[in-house]
Amino acid sequence: MEITKEFFENVNLAYAGFFDHHELDDDVLTIGGWSVLFTEGNSIPKKIYILFNNEVIATSEEFNVNRDDVKVAHPEAPLNCGFTIEIDNSFKDKLDYLEIFVESDDFLYQLNKFNGFLSQVEISGKCNLRCPQCPAVMNGFHNKILSKNDLDLIEPLFQQARNICFDGFGEVLLTKEEDLEYAFSKIPYSKDLKFHTNGMLLNKRIDLILDNSLPLRQIIVSIDSLSDDLYPVLRKGGKLSVVLDNVKLLKEARQERGQRFPIIIPNMIILNSNYKEIRDFIDLASTLDNKLELIHLYDLEKMDDDNSDFMYENEKVKHNLKDYKKTLNESLEYAKEKGVEVYFSGSVTSEDEAESEEYIGEKREVKECHYKSNGRCLQADGKFMFCVWQTSPVFDWKKTNNVDPSKNPRARKVMEMLENNEIPFECSTAGCPYVYGRESSEVKDEQVIFVKGGWSATKA
Numbered sequence: 001m002e003i004t005k006e007f008f009e010n011v012n013l014a015y016a017g018f019f020d021h022h023e024l025d026d027d028v029l030t031i032g033g034w035s036v037l038f039t040e041g042n043s044i045p046k047k048i049y050i051l052f053n054n055e056v057i058a059t060s061e062e063f064n065v066n067r068d069d070v071k072v073a074h075p076e077a078p079l080n081c082g083f084t085i086e087i088d089n090s091f092k093d094k095l096d097y098l099e100i101f102v103e104s105d106d107f108l109y110q111l112n113k114f115n116g117f118l119s120q121v122e123i124s125g126k127c128n129l130r131c132p133q134c135p136a137v138m139n140g141f142h143n144k145i146l147s148k149n150d151l152d153l154i155e156p157l158f159q160q161a162r163n164i165c166f167d168g169f170g171e172v173l174l175t176k177e178e179d180l181e182y183a184f185s186k187i188p189y190s191k192d193l194k195f196h197t198n199g200m201l202l203n204k205r206i207d208l209i210l211d212n213s214l215p216l217r218q219i220i221v222s223i224d225s226l227s228d229d230l231y232p233v234l235r236k237g238g239k240l241s242v243v244l245d246n247v248k249l250l251k252e253a254r255q256e257r258g259q260r261f262p263i264i265i266p267n268m269i270i271l272n273s274n275y276k277e278i279r280d281f282i283d284l285a286s287t288l289d290n291k292l293e294l295i296h297l298y299d300l301e302k303m304d305d306d307n308s309d310f311m312y313e314n315e316k317v318k319h320n321l322k323d324y325k326k327t328l329n330e331s332l333e334y335a336k337e338k339g340v341e342v343y344f345s346g347s348v349t350s351e352d353e354a355e356s357e358e359y360i361g362e363k364r365e366v367k368e369c370h371y372k373s374n375g376r377c378l379q380a381d382g383k384f385m386f387c388v389w390q391t392s393p394v395f396d397w398k399k400t401n402n403v404d405p406s407k408n409p410r411a412r413k414v415m416e417m418l419e420n421n422e423i424p425f426e427c428s429t430a431g432c433p434y435v436y437g438r439e440s441s442e443v444k445d446e447q448v449i450f451v452k453g454g455w456s457a458t459k460a
């Protein structure tokens, strides 16, 4: 049975359980997991759907209520519902691709898989703006785009991923309509797909966006400043009035169609020159979908460019932490009053405390890095990384015709080193919470130029 788009529109993407084991016995394949109800009064799950590529391959209405191991892990949950279900054994090699949905009278949600990873795929390396804080402006644009063959190669990765974003160094909406349509067509409706855009071309792609929502659930519009003086400096080549009009147009067209998706989220990279504007961005978010994304400027080591109005080092809020934190906390209070959800993306979160002047945020052990097992970051020029903070690529997925790190010797070595709490040279000086700018002791490949802080560098 093929499942409709409407089914997925009602899925709550919050994790509420796991698909956590499978057994193959006498050629009978059994999979199992559990869902947890955190709220008293919810009706218990009544049906489980197992899906493969938008097709229902099995359903069950039986639950072995209250699995003891789940009770230990989630003592706060009033009820947990374990399940086991037999499926066709031809799926034994495709377990990573299965998706499990749980339905009750009140809700429908998807169970997490231990390997449901994030996949970041750069659709285009071309951009129509030249924002001074962008690593591609500093290092040079590679200007490569994904071909249909590339997308065919990446398709299994899309199917296994839970979260997918089309971000990279380029502007997604510069991609030709038919190519973008092809990229959307590779992604099952159940996925959480999003991308960032500078918003300048939104008006030209409204139908395409709305036709493909789902799988597209979020569009994040990078604006950075709502001031007529600062915007042209931070978003060089863009026009604030055009972006704001486009965002409004998209929202109106979505409403006219009666669609819930994509949710529209303004975004700002927090800098010394704009952090006083967080409150204005909260006001803007309250006119859209009540969500605001903040990102701290990557802590790249970069010589300031005398020819630019933008002084990279001076823009890092770590040099003005006390006032920044005060402003941020007041703004977050204001957001609560307005009912706007503010979230941080990137290496630093609002909860993290500055532990030194050198790095804002919490420091963790390298072996805690989960990107090695669930991060996949593919640039359109062929660079494969586990995350955006890696300072050099791990391998070339285009040349090797492979997007699976377990099939690449260097990627396996990187995973092994991280597991052993060692910093591989690909992560040397990364601005992530695990490396926080430290150097690797591994001898580095002379052909690679490192960019301190993050984003994979250009090969020499």
Ligand code: SF4
Binding pocket: 366, 369, 370, 371, 372, 386, 387, 388, 389, 390, 391, 418, 426, 427, 430, 432, 433, 434, 435
């Ligand atoms: S750079 Fe940091 S987050 Fe990325 S793979 Fe290395 S340790 Fe993990």
